[in-house]
Amino acid sequence: MVIKRRFNHVFDFSTIPKAPRSTRRKLLSSKNDGVDDIRTTAFDLLASLAGKLLEESESSSTSSTNAFVKGKGNNVKQEDVEDDDVKPCESELASKSPPSDITSETPLEQTRVSDCERGLGLKPCGNKKEDCDDITEETCVDIEKREVKTPPGTDGVLNQSKLVCRDDDDENYCKYYRFSDRCRRFNRPLTRVGHRRMMTKYGRAVPRDTRTGYYHVLFDASFVASALFLNSTCGYMCLDGCLLYRKRKLCNGYNPWRHETVHRKRRLSDGGLSSESVTNSPQKGESVKFSIKSFRIPELFIEVPDTATVGSLKRTVMEAVAALLGDGIRIGVLVQGKKVRDDSNTLSQTGLSCRENLSNLGFTLEPGHIPLCSESPVISTPTDCTNLSERSLDSRIPFHLQDADHVISSKNCVENNQELVPYQSDISADEPSSDSRALVPVSSLEPDALAIVPLNEKSKRTEVSQRRTRRPFSVAEVEALVAAVEELGTGRWRDVKLRSFDDASHRTYVDLKDKWKTLVHTASISPQQRRGEPVPQELLDRVLAAHRCWSQHQLKQNGKLQAAATMVGSSM
DNA sequence: TTTAGGG
DNA sequence: CCCTAAA
Numbered sequence: 001m002v003i004k005r006r007f008n009h010v011f012d013f014s015t016i017p018k019a020p021r022s023t024r025r026k027l028l029s030s031k032n033d034g035v036d037d038i039r040t041t042a043f044d045l046l047a048s049l050a051g052k053l054l055e056e057s058e059s060s061s062t063s064s065t066n067a068f069v070k071g072k073g074n075n076v077k078q079e080d081v082e083d084d085d086v087k088p089c090e091s092e093l094a095s096k097s098p099p100s101d102i103t104s105e106t107p108l109e110q111t112r113v114s115d116c117e118r119g120l121g122l123k124p125c126g127n128k129k130e131d132c133d134d135i136t137e138e139t140c141v142d143i144e145k146r147e148v149k150t151p152p153g154t155d156g157v158l159n160q161s162k163l164v165c166r167d168d169d170d171e172n173y174c175k176y177y178r179f180s181d182r183c184r185r186f187n188r189p190l191t192r193v194g195h196r197r198m199m200t201k202y203g204r205a206v207p208r209d210t211r212t213g214y215y216h217v218l219f220d221a222s223f224v225a226s227a228l229f230l231n232s233t234c235g236y237m238c239l240d241g242c243l244l245y246r247k248r249k250l251c252n253g254y255n256p257w258r259h260e261t262v263h264r265k266r267r268l269s270d271g272g273l274s275s276e277s278v279t280n281s282p283q284k285g286e287s288v289k290f291s292i293k294s295f296r297i298p299e300l301f302i303e304v305p306d307t308a309t310v311g312s313l314k315r316t317v318m319e320a321v322a323a324l325l326g327d328g329i330r331i332g333v334l335v336q337g338k339k340v341r342d343d344s345n346t347l348s349q350t351g352l353s354c355r356e357n358l359s360n361l362g363f364t365l366e367p368g369h370i371p372l373c374s375e376s377p378v379i380s381t382p383t384d385c386t387n388l389s390e391r392s393l394d395s396r397i398p399f400h401l402q403d404a405d406h407v408i409s410s411k412n413c414v415e416n417n418q419e420l421v422p423y424q425s426d427i428s429a430d431e432p433s434s435d436s437r438a439l440v441p442v443s444s445l446e447p448d449a450l451a452i453v454p455l456n457e458k459s460k461r462t463e464v465s466q467r468r469t470r471r472p473f474s475v476a477e478v479e480a481l482v483a484a485v486e487e488l489g490t491g492r493w494r495d496v497k498l499r500s501f502d503d504a505s506h507r508t509y510v511d512l513k514d515k516w517k518t519l520v521h522t523a524s525i526s527p528q529q530r531r532g533e534p535v536p537q538e539l540l541d542r543v544l545a546a547h548r549c550w551s552q553h554q555l556k557q558n559g560k561l562q563a564a565a566t567m568v569g570s571s572m
Numbered sequence: 573t574t575t576a577g578g579g
Numbered sequence: 580c581c582c583t584a585a586a
Contacts, residue, residue: 467580467581468580468581470580471580491575491576492574492575493574493575493576494573494574494575509574509575510574510575510576510580510581511580513575513576513577514580514581517577
């Protein structure tokens with residue numbers, strides 16, 4: 001499938017694999033009692049989340065104190081401390097470690113397995129890496145049902161829980177799941193629980209990050225978007241919570257368009273938000289008038305830590321949506337189902353005029369940040385265009401237009417009261433499509449005639465380069481960091497991460513290193529100069545002590561090396 | 573991929 | 580927090 005492959009390359013989708021479509025379907029269609037229960041509860045959860053999202057009040061003050069609840073225990077295994085040379089500075093540092101080889105993990109694992117098998121009848125995956133790499137939802141939905149805990153005083157911290165929402169063919173369901181780390185790739189003895197992440201995604205797949213070996217848990221971003229945008233419109237645009245189905249196979253006489261029609265009609269009758277109408281009123285003169293009442297965002301990949309507050313989730317989704325609509329998306333134009341690739345032609349030359357049936361007109365949503373390969377009247381080859389697109393797409397874009405085959409079709413809006421229909425299907429997916437060059441930037445269209453996606457300044461302003469939201473370290477985190485550094489030293493940030501921040505997916509080892517850097521700085525300045533949440537002096541003292549200790553340690557190491565080198569040099 | 577260090 | 584050279 002050309003588009004998918006293209007984006008696989010561009011966005012490195014290898015880290016977010018999807019199960020084969022066939023296996024996805026199997027899972028989704030497996031309806032036993034357990035699943036039904038889950039769905040029921042899940043929908044409630046989704047609804048409650050939506051309610052939270054809709055709350056105007058935002059108290060984003062929740063700290064991430066819980067981020068390392070599990071990692072707090074010093075259950076590092078002793079063999080991970082490598083040798084005498086890297087022992088902690090016992091002379092200076094009091095030992096604060098409980099027995100070191102406690103693995104609190106075992107009971108959890110058992111719980112997970114049993115839940116998995118009993119509740120869902122699903123097989124857990126093995127521990128081997130190759131198992132993990134091929135995990136599908138079917139074979140490794142190795143999950144632990146878990147209560148949603150919202151600590152009092154917070155605005156819904158999604159702590160250590162995973163929200164799974166799907167917009168299935170038949171119903172919405174979601175559920176907080178907790179995914180086991182059984183498939184983690186780490187083979188170090190001290191690793192326990194992987195990065196806890198919550199992945200919001202539009203769509204149904206539950207991909208797994210092969211890099212970390214962790215599950216990314218999904219919920220329907222369009223739902224969130226719909227919650228956020230529920231009562232707001234942006235020009236003609238509004239978002240709804242329905243799912244666009246796409247990439248239906250055309251083989252076996254399967255007609256994706258028809259299916260889409262039926263499906264969406266049912267959805268609309270279910271009371272889903274929908275477009276009401278799209279006007280299509282050809283009149284005298286040369287103007288082409290139409291409106292697009294609504295469309296759906298094709299796909300959003302948003303990663304937020306599970307310690308994020310609902311408020312921050314809200315902002316994140318908002319920013320991603322704004323960025324998507326502002327800069328991250330471009331519009332393709334279809335006439336009679338064919339992409340129009342020459343931007344220089346007038347609409348009437350293209351066959352669009354008041355006299356023509358505008359049902360021929362359609363639009364596609366395509367990833368933005370693509371050089372305007374069709375800007376030149378010279379027709380470029382499909383390969384050229386594709387390559388250009390690949391080169392220029394920013395892999396850091398936090399959302400992914402996985403499939404650029406979503407179409408805003410005025411035809412369907414008019415005739416079927418639908419605003420979106422699938423355009424491209426798997427039938428052409430395996431070969432580079434000649435249509436791939438038909439990337440038509442909206443800016444090059446007649447601005448007056450086709451101002452279909454009003455962009456507000458906010459959207460434009462939103463940078464696509466998503467700097468991570470600042471997350472000040474809590475005192476508890478500092479405590480954990482200090483303890484880890486005391487034990488492991490200042491040069492083993494990965495181990496520090498694994499030891500004490502394994503659960504805090506938003507804390508990378510670089511973050512920890514940076515925090516240590518600032519801690520050392522903070523400790524060495526006067527209290528009056530310090531800012532932010534005050535760190536207890538006791539901790540700062542430990543920071544300085546550990547810093548001195550390990551610096552000295554490093555000096556000794558270097559001295560030894562020097563001496564050894566000298567010895568070798570002089571003996572030759 | 574991890575470390576180290578500047579921005 | 581970001582970026583990136585270097586390992």
